[in-house]
Structures are given as C-alpha cells and as structure tokens.
Amino acid sequence: MFVEKPWSQWTETEGKKVQYDCIAGNIITFALSSDEFYRVSQCSSTKEMWDILEVTHEGTIDVKRAKKHVLIQEYKLFKMLKGETIAYVHKIFTHIVNHLIGLGKIFDKKELNTKILKYLDRSWQPKVIAISHSKDLTTLTTTSLFGKLREHEQEMNRVNEEETGENKSKGLPSN
Template sequence: MQQLIQGIDLESWIAVEEGWIHPTITDAEGKEIPKPKKSWSAKEKLEAKFNAKALSAIFTSLPMNQFTKVQGCKSAKEAWDILQVSFEGTSNVKRTRTDMFKSEFENLTMSAGESIDDFSSKLSSIRQEAIVLGKTYNDKKLVKKFLRSLP
C-alpha cells in the first residue's frame, strides 16, 4: 500500500504519515468551525488533494470487510492507523507474531515429496512476512536453513 500511494504522489504518502486536518476558522463566538472550501488557500487545497488521493487509494484497495472499518475516515492517516492496528496489531501482538515467525522458520523442514520450488517459496514467504514485522533474515542464514532442511 505504501508503494502504491507513493507511486501516485510522494506528497500523498506524506499526508498518510503526518495526517491532514480540515482547515478551520474561528467564528464570532470564538469557536473553531470548518473553513468553507471557497476560502481555502492554495496550500490548503493542495494538502487536501494529497490527502484525498491517499484516502482514495486506501479505499479502493480494500475488500468490503476491511473497507467498512475505515469508510468514515476523513484523513488518510486516520484510515492508515486503523488498518495498521487491524493488520499488524499492537506492539505486543507484533512481538508475539515475530516470535511465531522465528519458531516457524526454525522448525521448517522440507518433506520428502516436496519440490525444491515449493520449499523455497515457503521459506521466501516466511522471510517476507518477517520483514513486514521488522525482522530480517540475511541470505547466508537462508541458504544455511535451506541446506539443513533438505531431506
């Protein structure tokens, strides 16, 4: 998703990271109210555009069951934060998942009837999932694991 949004526009990804807030003005009573779009500055319009692009990319990339979690969001950052917790979990969940991937990696063996391609795909899949959680396996470790796992 990050690559998709950055591909659309780097400024759109910045809107995801930093967030966007609807411009406001102070009314006669001293309360902040949403600023009418007609009176937005060029910078405010540009920031809103980047947020809209990112939010649109997020919305259109999600299946319906995930979209319902973020459909009311007005900023891409708000939607992104919800999805991060949904997919990655809190730091405790991340730590637990990382530990599970470590165990899965260490216990992975190639079965007698399994092709080298299939086993290599399993190993690659575990590596990619671990990267998402912040754990990396270097090539040397992967080659050792591959050779040790051969029947």
C-alpha cells in the same frame, strides 16, 4: 485533515494538503471491499483510515511481536522432511522469510543459503556438498539456489524413472 478556518483564508500549502488527503482517501476507498469500506467510511482523514486498516490487518504492536516470535520459531525449526519436493520447501521457506522481512527481520544471503542447505533431507547431501564447494553463498540468491536444487531434483526423478522402467522391462521389482 480539516483546517478550522474559511476556505478563502487557507494558504496554498493547506489547500494542497487537503487535496492530497482527499486523493489518498479516494485511492484507499476505491481499493476496498464493501465490508472494508464500511469499516473506514466514517473516518475524517486518510491517516485515520490507514490506522484502522493497519490494526485490522496487521494487528497492534503486540500482535506483530507475537507473530514475529512464532515466525522466528518456525524459521529455527525449518527443515525438509522426507518426501517433500523442493518446490514445496521453497514455498514454505519463502513464506516464513518474507513474513519475517515484513516484520523487520534482516537476513543476508549467506545465512539464508546456509539454512536451506543445512536442513535439506539427507538424500540431498551430495548436492549440498557440491553447491557449498562450488558457489559463493554470499552472492547466490535463494531463488537461484532453489533453481539449482529443482534442476537436480528433476534430473534425479528422470534417472529414477529410467531405472524403474528398466527394472520393469527386466521383470525386476522397482525400488
């Protein structure tokens, strides 16, 4: 921000605005790589720097809209595939949801929890029913839900390992 009058004629408010703009500009430039710095080094205000960085990294409104549509489609098509781990499903689901939230989409806990439970692999059906009947999906966080699912997955892996070990010791083929 430049004030078109001599320094001696600036009001206290104008002086503070320029000071804050300089501080903000310094914070931004110190946080940038050299390539990013050169992109904004000729800017005359922090706002101009911010606008250039925003368009560079987030895109224009049209790009954001297109990203949002793609992510909404990914959210709609989301489902666990056979052989995927809960940790992987958690990672993918969180990635989609966090990006949608960043683009302005609002979710409630029940919607997210229902989406997760509804689209787990069929082998999860007994656990899905148990969670659906025993937990209030409006208050359960997705992190807690994925924690419970990961706990169940670990228990199922342990049981499968025990069964496989017993079958090997009896000379039976493993499942």
